[in-house]
Amino acid sequence: MNIKDLYRQLIMDHYKNPQNKGLIKEDDYITVGVNNPSCGDEIAVQVKINGNIVEDIRHEGTGCSICCASASVASQLLKGKKVSEVNELINLFYDLMKEELPKEKEILLEDAAIFQGVAKFPARIKCATLSWLGIEKAINTNKEED
Numbered sequence: 643m644n645i646k647d648l649y650r651q652l653i654m655d656h657y658k659n660p661q662n663k664g665l666i667k668e669d670d671y672i673t674v675g676v677n678n679p680s681c682g683d684e685i686a687v688q689v690k691i692n693g694n695i696v697e698d699i700r701h702e703g704t705g706c707s708i709c710c711a712s713a714s715v716a717s718q719l720l721k722g723k724k725v726s727e728v729n730e731l732i733n734l735f736y737d738l739m740k741e742e743l744p745k746e747k748e749i750l751l752e753d754a755a756i757f758q759g760v761a762k763f764p765a766r767i768k769c770a771t772l773s774w775l776g777i778e779k780a781i782n783t784n785k786e787e788d
């Protein structure tokens with residue numbers, strides 16, 4: 643199995659078995675809705691911030707395999723990290739999608755590096771970044787926690 647097939651397989655695994663899926667009805671969760679009309683992806687992401695830690699990340703919605711898998715991977719990678727680290731990782735992911743991420747930094751993105759092939763398809767980049775944009779928006783609505 644070559645690396646491209648392996649990445650495709652991992653994306654399908656996350657799509658079929660998403661992590662942290664389903665919204666929580668609690669007041670301390672910040673919910674942000676984001677959509678990507680060009681593909682029809684529509685998702686909501688939720689973050690729970692405790693002090694300077696992103697304690698929980700949830701997602702829910704409908705979208706293509708790339709969009710849903712990316713939300714799963716993002717929630718898994720970013721959950722439990724500091725707000726500042728989360729912002730940094732989100733920017734690294736955007737760099738990956740622009741093909742501007744230095745090779746040695748790929749490891750910091752863990753499973754999220756599986757989306758690097760998507761960077762070759764400009765129409766699908768928005769699918770991959772949608773949940774990350776939502777998480778970024780959600781954590782930055784809470785400025786005093788930063």
Ligand code: ZN
Binds near residue numbers: 683706709
């Ligand atoms: Zn999509």
